[in-house]
Amino acid sequence: MSAHIIDGKAFAASVRSDVAKDVQSLKQKHGITPGLAVVIVGEDPASQVYVRNKVKQTSEVGMNGFHFEYPADTQEEEVLQKVHELNNDPAVNGILVQLPLPDHMNETAIIEAISPEKDVDGFHVVNSGLLATGGKGLVPCTPLGCYLMLKDHLGDLSGKKAIVVGRSNIVGKPMAQLLLDASCTVTIAHSRTKDLPAEVAQADIVVAAVGRPEMIKGDWIKQDATVIDVGINRIPAPERGQGKHRLVGDVEYATASENAGAITPVPGGVGPMTIACLLKNTVTATYRQNDIKK
Numbered sequence: 001m002s003a004h005i006i007d008g009k010a011f012a013a014s015v016r017s018d019v020a021k022d023v024q025s026l027k028q029k030h031g032i033t034p035g036l037a038v039v040i041v042g043e044d045p046a047s048q049v050y051v052r053n054k055v056k057q058t059s060e061v062g063m064n065g066f067h068f069e070y071p072a073d074t075q076e077e078e079v080l081q082k083v084h085e086l087n088n089d090p091a092v093n094g095i096l097v098q099l100p101l102p103d104h105m106n107e108t109a110i111i112e113a114i115s116p117e118k119d120v121d122g123f124h125v126v127n128s129g130l131l132a133t134g135g136k137g138l139v140p141c142t143p144l145g146c147y148l149m150l151k152d153h154l155g156d157l158s159g160k161k162a163i164v165v166g167r168s169n170i171v172g173k174p175m176a177q178l179l180l181d182a183s184c185t186v187t188i189a190h191s192r193t194k195d196l197p198a199e200v201a202q203a204d205i206v207v208a209a210v211g212r213p214e215m216i217k218g219d220w221i222k223q224d225a226t227v228i229d230v231g232i233n234r235i236p237a238p239e240r241g242q243g244k245h246r247l248v249g250d251v252e253y254a255t256a257s258e259n260a261g262a263i264t265p266v267p268g269g270v271g272p273m274t275i276a277c278l279l280k281n282t283v284t285a286t287y288r289q290n291d292i293k294k
């Protein structure tokens, strides 16, 4: 059996269309245009596409976008200064500082400088704390996108066995938290996990967030499991011409599709949903900052 392909690109378009409606209503009823500020330091080539898509889609949904680029050798103090300025700017409802930051910067210090109400990435310790304790904060975009796709495809998730491979603060941990909140039985695997194939084989839901091209093999996947592939890996593709690359996920897609009930492709799966959820979080933040009920 060949798996159902979960179309993240189409789902993201529908999330953005809902966001655009909210933006319209905020403008018409309240005279507010949500604003998203993006701060980028240095030139990480993998981040460039992401940033381009963000800028384009921010204006497509009718929001204001503010874009700040700094060279890689900028002092941390200058970025902190900008974050403070954006915290105090009423036209800015959401702030995203693109990661990774150059090595000489303290990533944590910069993230914690963002006002939690404007932290549309959901990386601030206040927001991760709220997520961990069932509070109402802002949820990191990538896990939120994965969760929305799972809910849309499976409906009730309660009692399902889920495995999250990867335990980063930005993907793995918040993903596990969301699955736990949805009453899944959750395993979090990482580089020290003893028998990863055996752990994966038990799961009804597999979320792969490792950052290693196609490391989750297709024959590990339980029959009819739902597979969400967060990985975005650029690998050489000489078959497309000299120096060309292509994107692959963390899951061996062709073989996993034979076992899985449903699977997200790369590209066209989690990536577009991440950006859609960033816009969604910006609208959510705008409602809350202005004390408006949706």
Ligand SMILES: NC(=O)C1=CN([C@@H]2O[C@H](COP(=O)(O)OP(=O)(O)OC[C@H]3O[C@@H](n4cnc5c(N)ncnc54)[C@H](OP(=O)(O)O)[C@@H]3O)[C@@H](O)[C@H]2O)C=CC1
Binding pocket: 142, 165, 166, 167, 168, 169, 170, 171, 172, 189, 190, 191, 192, 193, 196, 209, 210, 211, 212, 215, 230, 231, 232, 233, 250, 270, 271, 274
């Ligand atoms: N689609 C999207 O919107 C986004 C995609 N990504 C992609 O998702 C992937 C993960 O990102 P991120 O969480 O930031 O990555 P990190 O590098 O921060 O974390 C990777 C995790 O994978 C674990 N890991 C590494 N090797 C193995 C292994 N052999 N077996 C099991 N676990 C392993 C690590 O374990 P340990 O903790 O033990 O070291 C770590 O917890 C990347 O491909 C990234 O590009 C990221 C953000 C957004």
Ligand SMILES: Nc1nc(=O)c2c([nH]1)NC[C@@H]1CN(c3ccc(C(=O)N[C@@H](CCC(=O)O)C(=O)O)cc3)C=[N+]21
Binding pocket: 047, 049, 050, 053, 096, 097, 098, 099, 100, 121, 141, 142, 232, 247, 266, 267, 268, 269, 270, 271, 272, 274, 275
């Ligand atoms: N503060 C911060 N927040 C982030 O959320 C964040 C970040 N920093 N740094 C980088 C990672 C990576 N990330 C992606 C989002 C969308 C796509 C995306 O749209 N991908 C398309 C493909 C794009 C292409 O063709 O290259 C897809 O998968 O279909 C990719 C990567 C967000 N990240």
